[in-house]
Amino acid sequence: MTIPRYTAIKDHIIRRVDTAHWKAGDRVPSENELAAEFSVSRMTARRALQELGEQGILVRTQGLGSFVADARPMSSMLKIQSIDTEIRARGREHSAEVLTLEQTEADHNTAVLLGLDQGAVIYHSVLLHSENGQPLQYEDRYVNPKFGPDYLAQNFTATTPSSYLSAISPLTKADQTIEAVCVNAEVGNVLQISLNEPCLKLNRRTWCKRGIVTIATLIYPGSRFRLGGHLNF
Amino acid sequence: MTIPRYTAIKDHIIRRVDTAHWKAGDRVPSENELAAEFSVSRMTARRALQELGEQGILVRTQGLGSFVADARPMSSMLKIQSIDTEIRARGREHSAEVLTLEQTEADHNTAVLLGLDQGAVIYHSVLLHSENGQPLQYEDRYVNPKFGPDYLAQNFTATTPSSYLSAISPLTKADQTIEAVCVNAEVGNVLQISLNEPCLKLNRRTWCKRGIVTIATLIYPGSRFRLGGHLNF
DNA sequence: TGTATATACATGTATAGACATCTAAAATCG
DNA sequence: CGATTTTAGATGTCTATACATGTATATACA
CATH class of the missing domain: 1.10.10.10 (Winged helix-like DNA-binding domain superfamily/Winged helix DNA-binding domain)
Structure with missing residues (x-):
């Protein structure tokens, strides 16, 4: 069927x-x-x-x-797109800095989220995306090698991880949560914000047809960023 | 049965x-x-x-x-749903406390957002919504009297402002932004959180066919709340 | 005339069973 | 020992049926 x-x-x-x-x-x-x-x-x-x-x-x-029903609920939610197209759509310049790009082993938590065994080999990247030179997004990502075998060989200053992954295998769905947090010293330093400044933290899991491709944690400085959306009934 | x-x-x-x-x-x-x-x-x-x-x-x-589920995503973010149905749908008890319910005059900023003249008469309410007695949402709302003439006479411990307004005139669209903030002492006290705790702040404007009905600021404690959603490609 | 009552039909709840599909672990084979 | 196949158990889809409950309309009765 x-x-x-x-x-x-x-x-x-x-x-x-x-x-x-x-x-x-x-x-x-x-x-x-x-x-x-x-x-x-x-x-x-x-x-x-x-x-x-x-x-x-x-x-x-x-x-x-x-x-x-006379009023229909909205169908599309907050528009969350690739950070580079987002920035370029605003007429500004996007740049990315690769802070980490490595092969590592999944700890318990990551393994559960990716649907792998603890200790499984996974790829890990940390990037800083900037808008006109000003830090705007801290991207911490784990990738299932099965769905992105050449991940470590990519040049992520030219193409974003998300667009590389979606090119490899078509993404079918994602779930995500948004929360407000304060960041630790390391992340705060990279984003050039003070430690007390609240940030938006977006946790997203992305699937292709055959399984979970990647989990990403995206952190935006609260003072410089807002998620905007439009609802139609 | x-x-x-x-x-x-x-x-x-x-x-x-x-x-x-x-x-x-x-x-x-x-x-x-x-x-x-x-x-x-x-x-x-x-x-x-x-x-x-x-x-x-x-x-x-x-x-x-x-x-x-590890973190309970609150809503599907796919539909605007009142906080009370949301909480009750999760099998918990919703209660609301009316902190303010008054008629006032629009300041410049509010007037612009509501599409009115500065000094125009508007209605203002502040509510605290709780889940099983625990504060979950601080709701600060301004209403255009034209679309909710009896707003001040409502009992908002029984019905929410949002459901009252949508019953009066069918809502056609909304736009909203989400940001991470720290709250001032007054709001923090009401929500029973510390001043350093980051919160999610949701600013929403809602339209009916003939104009802007209401603007609302919703604040959720970051430690107790996550916005969750699903995307299908 | 006006009020009950019966009826038709809609959705709501619940059962018992069949087969499909997916996953992980066990069993088997090379 | 490693790779493959089988199997057990879980959710997913679907059928056919029964009875409960709510709503509107038609009917019968006072």
Whole structure:
């Protein structure tokens, strides 16, 4: 089975909503109607409607039916793109300094995050990205050699780790968390900030189809950086 | 049937996670084990685990099992959701304290952000939202009276400002920025954190079709909160 | 006329079972 | 011993069915 049937039903409904075939407030087919139309069991049709309800695309009411929601929740979140394109998009000059580029062994924590065994060989890099010469991002990254075999041979002043990795194997998904922290003396010194200054810390895991490619910790000085986003309902 | 059985199973698991009975990274019982333990079918046990996975409390991997998430990402950041539903969805108790609720005049900065003239009459509220009694969000909000005429008459311990406003006029879009800051003594005192502790500060402007409805500043203690999200390429 | 009651139909909860897919560890083979 | 295959167990998808609960409408009764 390539794609689940409930996904096909969801796609079908979304298409009709997007093309204004079904407008806000319209009733969409009931679970039983969809089940008959797609020749699936009611539970499968139900799952499609239910997930669309959780996504805010439909509003479901017991005894009444499922209706197209009038306000749609946003689909894209904070725009977080490669730091170099980000800087260049602002019309400024991007430069990178390679602080570390080495082969090492995974400690317990890193191994768990990468889905490897403790002590497994992994690649490690630390870079400082600057905007017009002013430090803007401290990038600490671990890479699964399986998905980036030539990682250590790259020149990361010319191309960023993230763009190298995405060129090797297409990235399928990522999860990330954002938190506010204060940095230690070493990182603070590199970023040229005082020790009390709060920073944004972004922890991201990136996957390709066959597994976890890399984990990255990105630190931005709070005084110079803001993450901006746009939401559409 | 008073409460659904899958809810009881969810509560049971949440309790064990909260009391550190099961710690981050621990494996929780499998679908079959839970089904046997609670004398329910596998599909019912599955629903409990699945919903906890969607809430970010568990991480489920096919072939491996379900594990307690290490840092609980708060929201999917994919939708703007009120803090109270967010907290309740995680099986915890939400409470709010109204620190300020007043009519005032817009200063220059606020007027610009709201698209009003300086000195225009606006509504202002300051709330503290808590999860199980622990301060989690400091909410400082200005509202354009045009889009929320009865704002000052609301009881914000029962309903949140955001849900009141979205009920009045459908919201069409929002923009926001996230930064890391240290808070002043007043806010720090309310949030019960030390002055050196970094916080996440979220500045958000929300529109309806006819104009800017509200601007909000949301502050989360860095030690208790992470923003989490998923990206799909 | 107005109020109950019955009915149809929608979603909500739950069961029992089948097969698919993925992972890690055990067993087997060279 | 190392590489390959098998196997056990976990989640993922799907079916068919049953009953519970909420809503609106039609019907019967006072």
